Amino acid sequence: MKLPTEPQPGQALIRVHGDLNDFLPINLRNTWFVRPCRGRETVKNLLETCGVPHPEIGALLIDGRPVDFDELAQPGHTVEAFPIVSAPDVPIALRPPLTDRRFVLDTHLGRLAAYLRMLGYDCLYQNDAHDAELARLAHDEQRILLTRDLGLLKRSIVIYGAFVREVIPSRQIIEVMRRFHLAPAPTVFQRCMRCNSLTAPVGKAEIEHLLEPKTRQYFDTFRRCTACGKIYWQGSHYARMQALLACAIQGSSVQENEKSG
Ligand SMILES: [Zn+2]
Numbered sequence: 076m077k078l079p080t081e082p083q084p085g086q087a088l089i090r091v092h093g094d095l096n097d098f099l100p101i102n103l104r105n106t107w108f109v110r111p112c113r114g115r116e117t118v119k120n121l122l123e124t125c126g127v128p129h130p131e132i133g134a135l136l137i138d139g140r141p142v143d144f145d146e147l148a149q150p151g152h153t154v155e156a157f158p159i160v161s162a163p164d165v166p167i168a169l170r171p172p173l174t175d176r177r178f179v180l181d182t183h184l185g186r187l188a189a190y191l192r193m194l195g196y197d198c199l200y201q202n203d204a205h206d207a208e209l210a211r212l213a214h215d216e217q218r219i220l221l222t223r224d225l226g227l228l229k230r231s232i233v234i235y236g237a238f239v240r241e242v243i244p245s246r247q248i249i250e251v252m253r254r255f256h257l258a259p260a261p262t263v264f265q266r267c268m269r270c271n272s273l274t275a276p277v278g279k280a281e282i283e284h285l286l287e288p289k290t291r292q293y294f295d296t297f298r299r300c301t302a303c304g305k306i307y308w309q310g311s312h313y314a315r316m317q318a319l320l321a322c323a324i325q326g327s328s329v330q331e332n333e334k335s336g
Pocket of ligand 1: 267268269270271272300301302303304305
C-alpha cells in the first residue's frame with residue numbers, strides 16, 4: 076500500500092473505493108486524504124462525517140485489518156472503505172446477509188416504486204411518509220431503503236440501503252436492478268403498482284361495467300388488485316411497461332457483463 080503522506084499526530088488517513096467516491100468532494104476522490112481523529116470516534120462516524128453513508132459500505136479495513144463499524148479509529152490509522160458491490164471477501168461482515176429483496180422508498184421515488192412493483196417486488200411507498208417512519212420500516216422489516224436523501228440513509232437504525240444516483244425513473248430502475256442483482260420476481264406483472272398488494276385473475280363479466288368501451292371491446296383477460304380493486308389488462312400500458320422492463324433487463328445484463336469482463 077503506497078501512501079502519499081504519513082498522517083500527522085491527531086489525524087487518520089482515509090481512502091474510499093469504487094462508487095463510494097460519489098459521496099466525496101471531487102478533490103478527495105480516489106486518493107488518500109487526512110481527517111482529524113482523536114481516537115474516540117467509531118470508523119462508521121468518521122466515514123459519515125466525510126459524507127459516506129454507512130449502508131453503502133460493504134467492508135472496512137484499518138491498517139489493512141478487517142474491522143466492524145464500531146471499531147474506534149485512532150490517530151495514525153489508515154482507514155479504507157469498500158462499496159457493497161465490490162467489497163473484498165473479509166471475515167468480518169458488517170451486516171447479516173439479506174434473505175429477501177424487499178424495499179422501502181422515500182417520498183421522491185414514487186415512479187421507481189411502481190416499476191419495482193411491476194417487476195414483482197414488495198415495495199413500501201407513501202408520498203407523505205416521514206423519515207423516521209421510513210427508517211423504522213427499513214429496520215424492523217429488514218427492507219432495503221432506497222432514497223435520494225443522504226440524511227435519511229445515515230440514520231443509525233438503517234441496516235440495508237442505497238442512495239439512488241439517477242434522477243430519471245427509467246434509469247433508476249436499471250440502476251437498482253444492477254445494484255441488487257434483480258431479475259423479474261415470480262410475481263412480475265402480478266403486483267398492484269398503486270398499492271403493492273397482489274392482483275388476482277378476475278372474470279370479464281364481473282368487472283365489465285367498470286371498463287371503458289374500447290377496453291371492453293379489445294381485451295378479455297383481466298386481473299384485479301385484491302386490496303384496492305384497481306383493474307389491470309395487457310393494453311398499451313402493459314406493452315410500454317414490457318418495453319421498459321426489457322430495456323432494464325438488457326441494461327442490467329450489459330452492465331453486469333462489463334463488470335465481469
Ligand atoms: Zn392495489
